[in-house]
Structures are given as structure tokens and as C-alpha cells.
Amino acid sequence: MSTSTSELMYSLQQGRMHLEELHERPELVQETLKEHHEAIQKIEGLGLRSFSPLLKITIWGLRVYVLFMVVVVLYNVLQHV
Amino acid sequence: MSMQAPSREDTARALDRIRVGKARHGRSWLRLLWLLVGPGILVMLGENDGPSMLSYSATGSQFGLGFFLPFVLFTFLLAFIAQEITVRLGAVSKAGHAELIYRRFGRFWGNFAMIDLLFTNVLTLITEFVAVVAGASYFGISKYIAVLVALIVVVLALSSRRYWSWERITMGLALMNLVFVPVAFMAHPDWHSVGRAFLTWSPLPNGGFNQNTIMILLSDIGATITPWMLFFQQGAVSDKGLAIRDIKMGRIDTGIGALLAALAAAACIIATSPLFTHHMNANQFGAAQFAQALAPYVGRMGATLFAVGILEAGLVAIVAISTSSAYAFGEVTQKAHSLNRSFREAKGFYTVLFIVAAISGGVVLIPGFPLEFVVLIVNILAVLTMPPAIGFLLLLVNDKEIMGEHRSGWFLNTMGISVGAFVSLAGLFYALTVIFPNLHL
Numbered sequence: 436m437s438t439s440t441s442e443l444m445y446s447l448q449q450g451r452m453h454l455e456e457l458h459e460r461p462e463l464v465q466e467t468l469k470e471h472h473e474a475i476q477k478i479e480g481l482g483l484r485s486f487s488p489l490l491k492i493t494i495w496g497l498r499v500y501v502l503f504m505v506v507v508v509l510y511n512v513l514q515h516v
Numbered sequence: 517m518s519m520q521a522p523s524r525e526d527t528a529r530a531l532d533r534i535r536v537g538k539a540r541h542g543r544s545w546l547r548l549l550w551l552l553v554g555p556g557i558l559v560m561l562g563e564n565d566g567p568s569m570l571s572y573s574a575t576g577s578q579f580g581l582g583f584f585l586p587f588v589l590f591t592f593l594l595a596f597i598a599q600e601i602t603v604r605l606g607a608v609s610k611a612g613h614a615e616l617i618y619r620r621f622g623r624f625w626g627n628f629a630m631i632d633l634l635f636t637n638v639l640t641l642i643t644e645f646v647a648v649v650a651g652a653s654y655f656g657i658s659k660y661i662a663v664l665v666a667l668i669v670v671v672l673a674l675s676s677r678r679y680w681s682w683e684r685i686t687m688g689l690a691l692m693n694l695v696f697v698p699v700a701f702m703a704h705p706d707w708h709s710v711g712r713a714f715l716t717w718s719p720l721p722n723g724g725f726n727q728n729t730i731m732i733l734l735s736d737i738g739a740t741i742t743p744w745m746l747f748f749q750q751g752a753v754s755d756k757g758l759a760i761r762d763i764k765m766g767r768i769d770t771g772i773g774a775l776l777a778a779l780a781a782a783a784c785i786i787a788t789s790p791l792f793t794h795h796m797n798a799n800q801f802g803a804a805q806f807a808q809a810l811a812p813y814v815g816r817m818g819a820t821l822f823a824v825g826i827l828e829a830g831l832v833a834i835v836a837i838s839t840s841s842a843y844a845f846g847e848v849t850q851k852a853h854s855l856n857r858s859f860r861e862a863k864g865f866y867t868v869l870f871i872v873a874a875i876s877g878g879v880v881l882i883p884g885f886p887l888e889f890v891v892l893i894v895n896i897l898a899v900l901t902m903p904p905a906i907g908f909l910l911l912l913v914n915d916k917e918i919m920g921e922h923r924s925g926w927f928l929n930t931m932g933i934s935v936g937a938f939v940s941l942a943g944l945f946y947a948l949t950v951i952f953p954n955l956h957l
Contacts, residue, residue: 453531454527454528454531457527457530457531457534458521458522458524458527461519461520461521461522462519463530463534464522464526464527464530465519465522467530467533467534467537468526468529468530468533468757470759470760471529471610471757471759474608474609474610474611475610475611477609478609478610478611478615478616478619478918481619481620481917481918482619483619483620483621483622484620484621484911484915484917490911493907494625494904494907494908497903497904497907498628498904500900500903500904500940500943501632501900501901501903501904503947504900504943504946504947505897505900507946507947507950507951508893508896508897508900510950511950512893514950514953
């Protein structure tokens with residue numbers, strides 16, 4: 436796995452490293468964040484997922500649930516005012 | 517060929533990763549834990565916010581030591597199950613919750629999720645300022661000064677331009693939530709009753725599960741599980757740069773957060789239980805009145821600590837909730853959204869963060885604004901908007917293209933579905949008691 440390799444590699448650096456010092460080492464930054472950048476690239480390449488009929492019914496059901504509950508809350512509040 | 521200079525965001529994150537790598541390589545597990553904790557503790561203690569502490573105070577003063585003590589622990593277990601999923605999602609995808617919803621479900625469903633989030637966030641933020649103003653009023657501080665100081669704290673927390681520093685400052689502030697623990701001791705509760713309540717979930721609420729009890733029940737669930745927590749923790753995990761191999765520590769972080777927050781919540785119920793024992797009607801109490809009413813039972817010092825706790829709860833939540841709104845805004849608009857960026861690099865992110873906080877603070881200062889109305893409904897609305905949020909959460913964590921081998925197995929899915937079912941059923945019981953007020957469950 437890329438992170439374990441890079442972390443092991445840069446853990447060998449001695450002493451305390453500072454932000455300014457690291458800024459001058461772009462290759463070190465890139466290697467350390469390899470897993471991060473690969474994951475972002477992967478996510479950016481994803482398209483929409485397909486909805487099965489059951490899934491569509493479920494998420495529409497949950498949406499109707501919320502709208503119904505908002506009406507119930509408003510009714511409840513009006514009862515208390 | 518020389519490489520392009522890295523952005524400030526990347527440099528800061530890489531520095532944090534190198535520190536983590538060194539701690540792991542040196543087998544300094546305590547140091548590793550120190551470096552990796554944060555999002556979980558922040559989200560759990562952040563959710564012990566103004567309306568939550570008010571809800572626990574109402575619980576303690578109306579029902580004393582009984583069913584609700586273990587129930588509150590149970591709600592934190594539910595919160596842990598939901599939040600653990602955001603740790604995995606953030607560490608694997610390195611993307612925020614809003615971004616994943618938009619990418620995989622499209623703009624139509626993404627907009628619904630954002631409306632739920634922003635609606636509940638703005639309402640919750642207003643109640644956080646109510647808590648800050650109420651806590652400050654105990655010390656005779658004007659509401660204008662209280663709101664101004666809260667906004668200054670938000671700016672100060674952001675001024676470091678480093679996720680790490682922001683996280684440590686906010687976490688230090690959040691740990692003050694534990695101030696309710698000494699107040700619980702000062703209330704000299706009957707520890708035998710406390711122990712019995714935890715072991716037997718009794719005595720049950722007087723009068724059974726009527727409308728008032730169900731409202732408190734729902735409010736206590738809303739005090740631990742809300743949509744903003746999902747957006748915040750996933751955003752914070754990816755901003756912090758947690759890697760896949762950090763997931764275990766992320767779980768420990770979330771577990772520690774849940775334990776600390778449950779401790780503070782139980783302490784708040786115990787601290788306010790003398791009001792139940794002495795038959796004081798606390799139905800219409802605000803935060804400041806709770807502190808004043810408790811003074812005869814917990815002493816002047818206890819009442820002062822209680823007021824400080826309410827003030828702090830609102831303050832931490834203002835920082836955390838406005839950050840969750842800003843993360844979501846940045847993810848949806850695909851603009852820079854990291855606390856590792858300077859203001860110049862992420863103007864939209866910081867502007868949204870501050871404006872959401874400032875507008876909510878401003879609302880509290882409007883004379884005659886129905887603040888009690890907002891406080892009353894905010895926790896309940898948070899619970900009622902949770903089922904679709906949990907639905908998306910479960911769909912995302914089971915998405916093979918996003919999660920690969922890290923998607924949930926049957927056990928975690930059973931737990932996740934149970935949380936969704938429990939929250940949905942609690943909402944339905946509430947609806948039944950509203951539509952049929954004489955119903956006793």
C-alpha cells in the first residue's frame with residue numbers, strides 16, 4: 436500500500452520538520468500524499484450510480500417521511516402557541 | 517525538470533502525515549493516538565451543544581434518575597455506529613459527505629440533502645447563540661457582547677490557517693463540556709438510584725410514554741444524532757488527511773468522543789435531578805433559569821459551572837456547525853474547502869463559515885424573535901431529517917466503487933440499518949402522539 440511505504444520512508448527523516456522547509460520539498464509532499472491524491476482522482480472519475488426500482492421507492496419513501504414529519508412538527512408547534 | 521511548489525493545503529497535510537508516519541514507525545502509540553484523535557471527539561462533544569444540554573436539563577428536572585440515564589448512553593451508542601461509517605468513508609474516499617452524495621446520486625437528491633442540512637444547521641446555530649446569550653446572562657453580560665465575543669472566538673479559531681491548530685483549539689474548548697461532571701457530584705445524588713437506573717432502566721417515566729415523554733425522548737435522540745455530524749466528521753477526517761490504515765484510530769477517536777459526551781450528558785441529567793426531587797416545575801426553563809434554580813442544591817459554584825457549561829456548549833457548536841456548513845458548501849460548489857488554506861486561497865469557504873455564524877448570531881439579537889419556538893423544535897427536526905441521511909450513508913458505505921474492500925459487512929450493515937429503523941420509528945411514535953394526543957404507549 437502506498438501510504439505505508441511513504442510513511443516508512445519519510446519517518447526516517449531526522450529532526451523536526453517545519454512547514455516552510457517542507458514547502459521547498461515538493462517531491463516529498465507528493466510522495467507523502469500519494470494515497471490522498473489517488474483517492475481523489477478515483478472519486479472524481481466516478482459517475483452517477485444506477486437506481487434499482489426498490490432503491491428509488493426507498494429514497495422517495497424517506498423523502499416523503501421527512502416532509503410528513505415537518506408538517507407534524509408545525510402542527511405540534513401551533514398546538515402549543 | 518523542477519516540480520511545481522505544493523499548495524499550502526498539501527504541505528500542511530503532508531507535514532501532519534509525516535508526523536503520523538514517524539510516530540507509527542517509532543511505535544509511539546500514545547503519540548499516534550494524540551496525532552490522530554480529533555474529528556470524533558470534536559463531533560461528539562460538539563453535539564453536546566446548547567439545545568442538547570437544555571434537553572438533558574429538562575430530562576433530569578422532569579424525570580429525575582431513571583429510564584433516561586441509560587437511554588442517553590444508548591443514544592451515544594447509536595451515534596457511534598453512524599459516525600464510524602463517516603470515518604471509513606472519509607479515510608477511503610478523501611472526499612466530503614456532500615461531495616459523495618452529489619457525485620453518486622446526482623444534483624436532484626444532493627439538493628434535498630443540502631436543504632435538510634442547511635435548514636437544520638441554521639436553526640441549530642441560532643439555538644447555540646441562544647445558549648451563549650443565556651449562559652452569559654447568568655454573569656450579567658449583555659447579549660450584544662456575548663454574540664460579539666462568540667464571533668471573535670470563531671475568527672480566532674480560524675486564524676491559525678492550519679486544520680491541526682484549529683482542531684486542537686476547538687478540542688480544548690470542547691473538553692470543557694466535562695464541567696457538568698463536578699456539578700453532578702455537587703448535587704449529592706443518591707448514587708444507589710443512579711446505579712439502579714443504569715442497571716434496570718427504571719423507574720420508567722411517570723405517566724407512561726405520553727406526548728411530553730415522547731418529545732423529551734425524541735429531543736434526547738436529537739441531542740446525539742443529527743445530519744450535521746455526518747457532514748462534519750467526514751469533512752474533518754478528509755481535511756485531516758486520515759489514511760486507510762488510520763481507520764482503527766479513527767474508530768478509537770470516535771469511541772472516546774462518545775464516552776466523554778455520554779459522561780457529560782449523564783452528568784447534566786444527574787445535576788438537574790434535584791429539581792425533580794423537589795418538585796420544581798422546570799417545563800418552561802431556559803438555560804439561565806436552570807443555573808439559577810440549581811443554586812440552592814449545587815451551591816453558587818455549581819450554578820456558575822453549570823452556566824459556564826451551557827455557554828461553552830453553544831460556543832463549541834457554533835464553531836463546529838458553521839464549519840460543517842462551509843465544508844458542504846465547498847464540496848458542492850467544488851471550491852477550495854480546507855482549514856489548511858489561507859483566507860485568500862479559500863475565500864468562499866471562510867466567508868460562508870463566518871456569514872452563517874454571523875447571521876445566526878444576528879437573529880438572536882432581533883427583538884421579539886420567537887427563540888423559544890426554535891429551541892423547542894430544533895432537536896426534534898434534527899431527528900426527523902435523519903432517516904434519509906442514514907439511508908444515503910448506508911448506500912455510500914456499501915458502494916463498491918467508492919469503498920472497495922472497506923464497505924460494510926453484514927454485522928455493520930445490521931447495526932446501521934437498526935439505527936435508521938430506530939430513528940424512523942421514534943419519529944413515527946412522535947407523530948402518533950401529536951395526531952392522537954390522548955394516546956398512551
